[in-house]
Structure formats: C-alpha cells, structure tokens
Amino acid sequence: MEGAHDLGGIGGFGSVRTDDGELAHHEPWELRAQSLASAVCRGARPWIEGLDPPTYLTTPYYGRWLLAAERASVANGIVSRATLEAWQRRIRVGESPPVVRDDRLRSRQAHAMTTPSPIASARQPFFAVGDSVRVKRIYEPNRHHRIPRYVRGVTGSIEAICGEDNIAGHDSNAVEPFYTVRFSSGDVWGERGDEAPFVIHVDLWQSYLESAVSA
Amino acid sequence: MEGAHDLGGIGGFGSVRTDDGELAHHEPWELRAQSLASAVCRGARPWIEGLDPPTYLTTPYYGRWLLAAERASVANGIVSRATLEAWQRRIRVGESPPVVRDDRLRSRQAHAMTTPSPIASARQPFFAVGDSVRVKRIYEPNRHHRIPRYVRGVTGSIEAICGEDNIAGHDSNAVEPFYTVRFSSGDVWGERGDEAPFVIHVDLWQSYLESAVSA
Amino acid sequence: MSGHDHPDDDHDQDHGHSHYELPKSRRARSEFELRTLALEAALTEKGIVSTDSIDAFIEIIEQRMGPHLGAKVVAKSWVDPEYKARLLADANAAMAELGIAGAEGDNMRVVENTPLVHNLVVCTLCSCYPWPLLGAPPIWYKSFAYRARAVAEPRAVLREWETELDPEVEVRVWDSSAEVRYLVLPERPSGSEEMSEDDLATLVSRDSMIGVAKAISPTSRN
Amino acid sequence: MSGHDHPDDDHDQDHGHSHYELPKSRRARSEFELRTLALEAALTEKGIVSTDSIDAFIEIIEQRMGPHLGAKVVAKSWVDPEYKARLLADANAAMAELGIAGAEGDNMRVVENTPLVHNLVVCTLCSCYPWPLLGAPPIWYKSFAYRARAVAEPRAVLREWETELDPEVEVRVWDSSAEVRYLVLPERPSGSEEMSEDDLATLVSRDSMIGVAKAISPTSRN
Numbered sequence: 001m002e003g004a005h006d007l008g009g010i011g012g013f014g015s016v017r018t019d020d021g022e023l024a025h026h027e028p029w030e031l032r033a034q035s036l037a038s039a040v041c042r043g044a045r046p047w048i049e050g051l052d053p054p055t056y057l058t059t060p061y062y063g064r065w066l067l068a069a070e071r072a073s074v075a076n077g078i079v080s081r082a083t084l085e086a087w088q089r090r091i092r093v094g095e096s097p098p099v100v101r102d103d104r105l106r107s108r109q110a111h112a113m114t115t116p117s118p119i120a121s122a123r124q125p126f127f128a129v130g131d132s133v134r135v136k137r138i139y140e141p142n143r144h145h146r147i148p149r150y151v152r153g154v155t156g157s158i159e160a161i162c163g164e165d166n167i168a169g170h171d172s173n174a175v176e177p178f179y180t181v182r183f184s185s186g187d188v189w190g191e192r193g194d195e196a197p198f199v200i201h202v203d204l205w206q207s208y209l210e211s212a213v214s215a
Numbered sequence: 216m217e218g219a220h221d222l223g224g225i226g227g228f229g230s231v232r233t234d235d236g237e238l239a240h241h242e243p244w245e246l247r248a249q250s251l252a253s254a255v256c257r258g259a260r261p262w263i264e265g266l267d268p269p270t271y272l273t274t275p276y277y278g279r280w281l282l283a284a285e286r287a288s289v290a291n292g293i294v295s296r297a298t299l300e301a302w303q304r305r306i307r308v309g310e311s312p313p314v315v316r317d318d319r320l321r322s323r324q325a326h327a328m329t330t331p332s333p334i335a336s337a338r339q340p341f342f343a344v345g346d347s348v349r350v351k352r353i354y355e356p357n358r359h360h361r362i363p364r365y366v367r368g369v370t371g372s373i374e375a376i377c378g379e380d381n382i383a384g385h386d387s388n389a390v391e392p393f394y395t396v397r398f399s400s401g402d403v404w405g406e407r408g409d410e411a412p413f414v415i416h417v418d419l420w421q422s423y424l425e426s427a428v429s430a
Numbered sequence: 431m432s433g434h435d436h437p438d439d440d441h442d443q444d445h446g447h448s449h450y451e452l453p454k455s456r457r458a459r460s461e462f463e464l465r466t467l468a469l470e471a472a473l474t475e476k477g478i479v480s481t482d483s484i485d486a487f488i489e490i491i492e493q494r495m496g497p498h499l500g501a502k503v504v505a506k507s508w509v510d511p512e513y514k515a516r517l518l519a520d521a522n523a524a525m526a527e528l529g530i531a532g533a534e535g536d537n538m539r540v541v542e543n544t545p546l547v548h549n550l551v552v553c554t555l556c557s558c559y560p561w562p563l564l565g566a567p568p569i570w571y572k573s574f575a576y577r578a579r580a581v582a583e584p585r586a587v588l589r590e591w592e593t594e595l596d597p598e599v600e601v602r603v604w605d606s607s608a609e610v611r612y613l614v615l616p617e618r619p620s621g622s623e624e625m626s627e628d629d630l631a632t633l634v635s636r637d638s639m640i641g642v643a644k645a646i647s648p649t650s651r652n
Numbered sequence: 653m654s655g656h657d658h659p660d661d662d663h664d665q666d667h668g669h670s671h672y673e674l675p676k677s678r679r680a681r682s683e684f685e686l687r688t689l690a691l692e693a694a695l696t697e698k699g700i701v702s703t704d705s706i707d708a709f710i711e712i713i714e715q716r717m718g719p720h721l722g723a724k725v726v727a728k729s730w731v732d733p734e735y736k737a738r739l740l741a742d743a744n745a746a747m748a749e750l751g752i753a754g755a756e757g758d759n760m761r762v763v764e765n766t767p768l769v770h771n772l773v774v775c776t777l778c779s780c781y782p783w784p785l786l787g788a789p790p791i792w793y794k795s796f797a798y799r800a801r802a803v804a805e806p807r808a809v810l811r812e813w814e815t816e817l818d819p820e821v822e823v824r825v826w827d828s829s830a831e832v833r834y835l836v837l838p839e840r841p842s843g844s845e846e847m848s849e850d851d852l853a854t855l856v857s858r859d860s861m862i863g864v865a866k867a868i869s870p871t872s873r874n
Contacts, residue, residue, distance in 0.1 A: 220555055220556065221554070221555060222554050222555075222574055222577040222578045223554035223555075223577070223578065223581045223582065223605065224578060224581065224582040225574070225578040226578065228573070228574040228575035228578050228579070229575055230575060230590055231570050231573060231575045231576045231579060231580075231587055231590055232570055232590040232591065233569060233570055233573070235569050237568060237636075238568060238569050239492075239565065239566035239567060239568055239569070240566065240569070241569075242460070242463065244460075244462060244463040244466040244467065246487065246488045246491065246492070246566065247466050247467075247470060247484055247488065248462070248466045248469075249487075250479070250483075250484045250487035250488065251466070251469050251470060251473060251479060251484070253487070254473065254478055254479045254483075255473065255478065260555075260556060263556065264555070264556075272574070275462070276557065276569075276572045277462070278462045281462055281465055281466050281469070284469055285465065285469055288469065288472070288473065293473070293476060293478060294469075294472040294473065294476060298472050298475075299468060299469065299472050302468035302469070302471045302472045303464065303465060303468040305468070305471070306459075306464050306465075306467045306468045306471065307464055310471075311467065311471075312467050312468075312470045312471035312474055312481070313471060313474050313475065313481075314481045315474050315480040315481050315482075316480060316481060316482045317477070317480035317482065317483060318482075320477075320479060320480040320482070320483040321480060321482040321483045321485075321486045323483070324479075324483040324484075324486045324487055325486045325490060327533060328486070328487060328490045328491070328532055328533045329490065329494070329531065329532045329533075330531065330532070331522060331526075331531040331532065331535075331536050332536050333522060333536050333537055334536070334537050334609055361555060361607045361608055363554050363555060363581075363605065363607060365554075365581065365582075375539075377537070377608065377609070377610050378537065378609070380608075380609050383608070393608045393609070395610070403581075404582060409583065409586070410583050410584070410585055410586065411585065411597060411601075413584055413585075413600065413601035413602070413603065414600060414601065414602045414603065415581050415602075415603045415605065416602065416603065416604045416605065417605045417607050418605070418606065418607045418608035418609070418610055419607065419608065420608065
C-alpha cells in the first residue's frame with residue numbers, strides 16, 4: 001500500500017517526547033484489541049496499512065489494531081458484520097463479553113508468545129555483503145509491501161544478509177532472502193545544514209533491490 | 216514542508232469521480248473563505264501546506280483555506296486571536312458580519328482578479344531545453360517548497376523554460392528561473408503491469424535541480 | 431450581485447441588514463461557516479476587506495470566469511489554424527485577443543491533444559487551476575483521490591470518465607506545481623465539420639479542457 | 653491473573669461475573685473500548701479466542717516480557733566480554749542462555765554503542781519492537797512524530813532526551829522494516845566499575861536500549 005503509514009521524513013507532527021514517557025498504553029482495552037488482531041490474521045500489517053490515510057492519521061495506535069482486527073475478522077469470514085454489530089449494541093447497553101476459559105486456546109496463545117520461531121538462513125542470496133544496491137521505485141497502492149518511500153531510488157550497500165522469509169507483498173508462500181541495507185543520510189535527504197551526516201539501515205527483501213554500480 | 220499535501224502517488228482515497236461532478240463548491244461560505252485568505256497573505260500555499268497531516272486530511276478543501284486565512288491573519292498581526300474569538304462568539308449566537316461597501320477595496324480586488332501580471336522571462340537560465348536534470352533530494356519539514364516527493368532523485372529533461380519568479384521556499388525576494396521538467400513514468404514509478412508508460416511534467420525551480428548525465 | 435453601482439462612502443457600515451443571506455430555514459450554520467463569517471467580520475472591521483470586495487471576488491470567479499471562456503478559445507482554435515498556432519505559442523497573448531485575462535491565468539500554457547497524444551492536468555500539491563478559462567475547479571479536481579492518482583495511474587482515472595485511449599496514445603500529465611497553469615486543447619470531434627464556431631464551443635466541456643474527457647461528439651448528442 | 657490453574661471444560665462459559673472489570677465509577681467506556689469488547693465477545697463465541705487466551709497475551713507482554721530482561725542481557729554483556737561477543741554475533745542464542753525468547757524477538761540483532769557510534773532504533777512503517785527484551789513499546793515510540801523524524805533528524809530527536817553526542821560520533825539509525833528486531837547495547841557508564849551485574853542492570857533504562865538515551869550514570873544518581 002502507498003498509505004499514510006509510510007511516515008519516514010513527514011513533517012508537522014511536532015515533538016516526540018510526551019508527559020507519559022514511560023507508559024506503553026493508557027487503557028485496558030488496548031492490548032486486548034492487539035491480542036484480537038493477532039488471533040484473526042497471520043499478520044496485521046496489511047490490514048493496518050490498508051486504512052485510508054485520514055482514518056490512519058486520526059485513529060490512535062491501538063484503535064488501528066482494533067480496526068484491523070474487525071476488518072480481518074469479517075473479511076476472513078470469521079464473524080459476520082451483523083454478528084459484530086449485534087454485539088456492539090449489546091455492549092453499548094452495558095453487557096460484557098462472555099467470560100470463557102479455554103485451556104487449549106490459552107496454552108496455544110502462551111506457546112506462540114514464548115516459543116521462538118526463527119527465520120531460516122538465506123540459502124542462495126543474490127547479493128553479498130558490501131554489494132551496491134539500489135531500491136526499486138514502485139507504485140503499489142493496493143498491495144502490501146515494506147519499501148519505505150524515503151529510500152526508493154536510493155543507492156546503498158548490503159550491510160547484512162538477514163535470512164529468508166515470506167516476502168511482504170507477494171504470495172505469502174513465496175520465500176525470499178532479505179537484507180539490511182545501509183544508506184548515507186546525504187543520499188536519502190540531500191545536503192543538510194541542520195544535521196551532520198548519519199547512517200540509516202533499512203531491511204529490504206531481495207526483489208525490492210537491483211544491482212547498482214558502486215558510486 | 217513535508218506534509219500531507221504532497222499527495223502524488225498516495226493510495227487509499229478511492230475513486231475520483233463523484234455524484235457532484237459539475238460542482239465547484241457546495242456552500243456560500245466556501246469562496247468567501249478563499250477570498251479572505253487571498254486578502255491576508257501574499258500566497259496561501261505555505262499556510263495550507265503547514266497544516267499538520269491529520270488536520271490536512273480531515274479538513275475539506277475550503278476549510279483548509281479558512282484555517283490558512285485565520286492563521287495568516289493572526290501571524291501577520293492583522294487581527295488578534297482575541298478579536299477573532301470574540302467575533303466567533305457573536306456569530307455563534309446569530310449575529311452576521313457587518314455589511315460594508317468600500318469602492319477602493321472592491322476595485323482593488325476586481326483589478327487584482329482581472330489584470331494579468333505575467334512573470335518575467337528567465338534572463339540567465341542555467342539549463343537549456345533538452346538538458347538532463349535530476350531533482351534534488353531534500354528534507355525541509357518546516358520550509359515551504361514545491362518539490363513533490365514522487366520526483367525526488369528522479370532524472371528528467373528540461374521540456375521548457377517557464378520564466379523566472381520568486382522561488383518557493385526561499386527569501387521571497389529571491390527570483391530564480393523555473394522549468395517544466397519531463398519525466399518518464401518508468402523512472403518515477405518503476406516497471407508496471409497495470410499502466411502503459413506515460414509522461415509526467417512537473418514545474419520546478421532551478422535550485423531544486425542538478426545536472427545529470429543523459430541516461 | 432447588487433450594490434456595486436451606487437456611490438458610497440469609502441467604508442460604509444450598514445448593520446441594518448445582512449448582505450450575506452443565509453437560508454436559515456434550510457440548515458444551521460456549519461462550524462466552518464461560522465468561523466468564516468467571524469473572520470470576515472474581523473477583517474471587515476479592520477478595513478482589510480469589505481463585503482463588496484469579497485462579493486467581487488466571488489462574482490468574478492463564478493460569473494465572469496468559467497469554462498465558457500475556455501470553450502471559446504478552443505472553438506476558435508478549431509476553426510482558425512493561425513489562432514491555434516498563436517494559442518500554442520503564447521497562450522496569454524491569444525487569450526488577450528478575446529479579452530480573457532486574470533488571476534491564476536497569468537502564465538497560461540495550452541497543450542494540444544492529437545490522435546497520438548492525450549494531455550491531463552492536475553495539481554498534486556494543492557489545486558492550481560486556470561481560473562480565467564475554467565472558473566473555480568470542480569470538487570473532484572480538488573479531491574485527494576485525483577491529486578494522488580492522476581500522476582500515478584492516469585489511464586485508470588480516465589476510465590472513470592469512460593475515456594478509453596488507444597494503446598499507442600502517449601498520455602502526458604502536467605502537474606501544475608509552480609506558476610504556470612495548463613489548459614488542454616481537446617481534439618475537434620468528427621462530425622463537427624459543418625458547425626459554426628459558436629456551436630462548436632458547446633462541444634467543449636470543462637472536463638475535456640482538464641483532460642479527463644474528450645470533447646463532446648455531436649453525433650452522440652443527436 | 654487468576655483462574656488459570658484450576659481445571660475447566662475446554663471452552664467454559666461463565667456469564668455470572670465479568671473477568672474484564674471496568675472501573676465504571678471512574679469513566680464511561682470509550683467507543684474503541686466498546687468495539688473491542690464487542691469483537692472480543694464475537695470471537696469468544698466462535699471459539700477463536702477465550703478470555704484467558706487474551707489475558708495470557710496481556711500477562712506475557714506486560715509481566716514476563718519487559719525492559720528488565722533487556723537490562724539483564726546488557727548488564728551481563730558489560731561484565732562478560734565473551735557473552736557480549738556471543739550476543740553481538742547471535743543475539744537469539746545469547747538470549748536463550750538466559751532463558752529469554754518469544755514473539756517479536758525471534759530474529760534479534762543487538763547493535764553496540766561505542767565512543768564513536770551511537771545507534772537508534774525505529775520502525776517508520778508501523779512500530780516493530782523487541783517484545784521479549786523490552787515489552788510493549790512506549791507511547792512515544794509509536795507516535796507519528798518519532799516514526800517520521802527518527803530517520804530524518806535523529807540528533808534533533810535525541811536532544812529531546814537531552815542526549816547530546818559529540819560531532820565525531822556516527823549516528824546509525826535502524827528502521828525495523830522487515831522481520832529483524834533491534835536492541836541497542838548502550839555504553840557502560842563511567843563510575844560503574846565496582847558495581848555488580850545486578851546493580852548494573854538498574855542503570856540500563858528502556859530508553860537507552862532504544863537509543864534515545866545513554867545508560868544512567870551512577871554518579872548522577874548519587
């Protein structure tokens with residue numbers, strides 16, 4: 001998607017630090033919403049990135065998880081829109097969700113949260129550490145991918161071969177190597193008076209990259 | 216600014232065509248708001264582009280003109296925030312703005328609207344038609360400029376020398392040539408299956424460009 | 431618009447009636463409307479604007495400017511090859527021949543559609559538009575969707591207008607990002623060979639001068 | 653969390669009391685809260701989730717995971733050069749030595765601050781974060797401002813934490829855009845030479861492991 005989630009380098013959001021510095025969340029529903037999202041789709045990223053830009057930018061963080069969970073639940077046929085709305089009416093008049101204990105579901109959740117599932121090593125990476133690569137330019141308004149706009153068309157170098165995994169944005173069974181690519185801030189943002197040069201690393205799948213001649 | 220106004224290539228807004236196809240506006244306040252903006256600042260663009268992204272994307276078109284007019288009026292010392300709020304209270308309880316006829320203001324407005332004020336020809340353009348140029352990459356979150364993100368770092372060719380004018384984003388008395396630059400869609404958006412190649416022209420000031428070797 | 435022709439004091443307040451008539455029976459004032467009126471009041475008090483200077487702005491953009499002028503220029507260029515050559519070479523001079531000039535049209539460029547070229551005008555960063563030739567822009571032209579998609583998927587946008595182009599046609603998009611404003615000179619439709627200049631102007635829709643549509647076919651209208 | 657240790661039917665409904673206690677006297681349910689509870693109810697009915705599976709998610713991310721584990725790893729690497737070498741070479745293996753593992757930390761990489769290098773972690777596209785070592789991310793990490801600015805003006809962001817770097821220090825930003833999660837290994841502060849590993853862990857703030865701050869100086873605390 002080419003959505004509002006792609007925030008690197010966007011201005012107008014003000015300062016970062018807030019009064020609630022240490023807090024992870026404010027209200028008890030927030031982590032519940034995130035937990036529901038993780039239960040109804042294999043990955044929530046496409047569902048969150050698919051929110052239209054005004055909605056994305058005016059919905060708080062865990063609100064976006066909730067919207068993603070609702071949409072994925074309905075789109076994946078897990079609950080109907082009608083069932084959801086019926087429950088919304090019941091909750092609105094004071095009812096609470098049924099309290100259900102289910103050892104199997106609880107154990108599965110705990111297992112998923114605590115058991116490592118590392119990605120595989122890249123078997124045949126096309127690029128080697130040190131290779132000069134350029135990030136492809138794309139236009140994919142409707143398909144999930146993970147290429148931040150701020151590095152499109154920018155040349156960097158392979159800093160690490162991370163492994164191989166399902167590539168974001170393609171058939172979810174297609175496995176592909178991905179890399180950490182190192183960029184110079186000057187190549188990304190141009191010459192700057194306000195910040196000394198720095199380094200930016202972005203992790204990118206192989207098919208997002210093309211060989212570039214070393215500068 | 217690096218704001219939400221820079222919309223080229225952003226997805227998630229749905230279809231373009233609407234039921235109100237022929238309409239320019241819906242309500243009588245809308246063109247009044249635009250007229251007020253034109254009266255309080257030399258150019259409204261920086262004031263509109265400076266809206267924070269959530270506000271920009273959730274405020275209708277003429278609402279953005281109103282916000283720009285309000286901010287420019289206060290920032291330029293034309294009216295105080297207190298005066299504005301006092302009038303808001305009065306209007307809210309049913310009062311209408313004073314009806315004032317002023318031949319001088321009316322004539323000046325009519326003159327400004329109907330008299331051509333063409334820009335000057337570029338006296339010493341650095342680039343010539345056909346030159347290969349690359350758009351600079353920048354990061355200017357707080358300064359007005361007119362470099363759409365979708366052409367940053369892209370190489371194109373000078374299609375026309377438009378003239379010279381105050382450059383957007385610098386001292387407003389600094390005059391600089393600007394050009395129409397021609398880009399190939401493949402250089403901007405990459406290879407595409409969904410759209411045949413096409414041409415994009417963007418008008419850019421000279422200092423936004425650097426010489427590029429022809430590809 | 432009334433009240434512009436009788437003599438006044440330079441800044442003549444008249445609280446007795448409102449020039450800005452609200453259809454109060456139909457709807458409440460929206461928040462934006464309230465704030466617009468408040469700003470108008472404050473700026474009027476300061477002598478920055480007057481009721482009639484605002485009315486003049488609106489009258490000019492709504493009444494004097496408009497697609498009827500763009501259509502006039504296009505129709506003339508269809509019947510007069512020398513005028514067309516002047517229009518493409520120096521649009522403002524050619525507009526001036528017909529008495530057309532004004533704000534947001536000071537630096538016009540007219541781009542010509544041909545059997546092999548189709549032009550489309552957009553402003554991705556705001557909504558720049560050639561007021562003197564087309565008036566105020568339509569709502570869709572100012573939409574986020576048009577500004578986002580016209581430079582990225584122009585043929586898909588054109589299909590919303592049922593404007594299908596042959597594969598060999600080159601689409602040229604013009605993003606009005608600086609001080610030039612663009613008008614598309616659409617192709618003269620077949621079947622219009624016998625029509626007068628005035629009748630031809632009726633075939634020139636606003637949308638065809640932005641580039642999302644072609645000129646209206648006289649045969650389709652019959 | 654209660655109710656996890658006594659035997660149950662596989663999916664045991666109990667409408668008699670609510671496990672999810674609302675502080676009703678303090679505030680009304682927000683719209684997001686209402687919709688979250690409705691979705692929870694619908695998914696519970698379908699057997700997709702259970703009250704205690706959601707509680708387990710929250711318990712694990714809030715209680716078991718957290719910056720105390722990141723601090724443990726960092727403190728150990730400060731006192732044990734061989735552990736540090738293993739941590740930098742294969743973070744997951746080194747974490748496993750201390751029994752640390754879990755979702756959103758399956759593919760960890762630890763990046764080391766030195767007198768000439770300062771690292772900063774962000775996720776511009778969402779808010780990816782190393783849960784097993786740091787728990788749930790702080791609100792500012794998920795803010796639009798941090799996601800927008802960390803990759804474009806990192807030193808300006810660091811100044812909000814009063815983290816000033818010498819000009820010769822290279823700032824390295826890590827945008828967690830794919831499947832790797834990053835943890836910063838902050839520099840061991842001067843004045844901490846005599847401290848035990850457990851005491852050292854108290855100097856390792858969450859913010860220092862994201863990279864917006866340095867480890868806490870023991871002298872500044874006295």
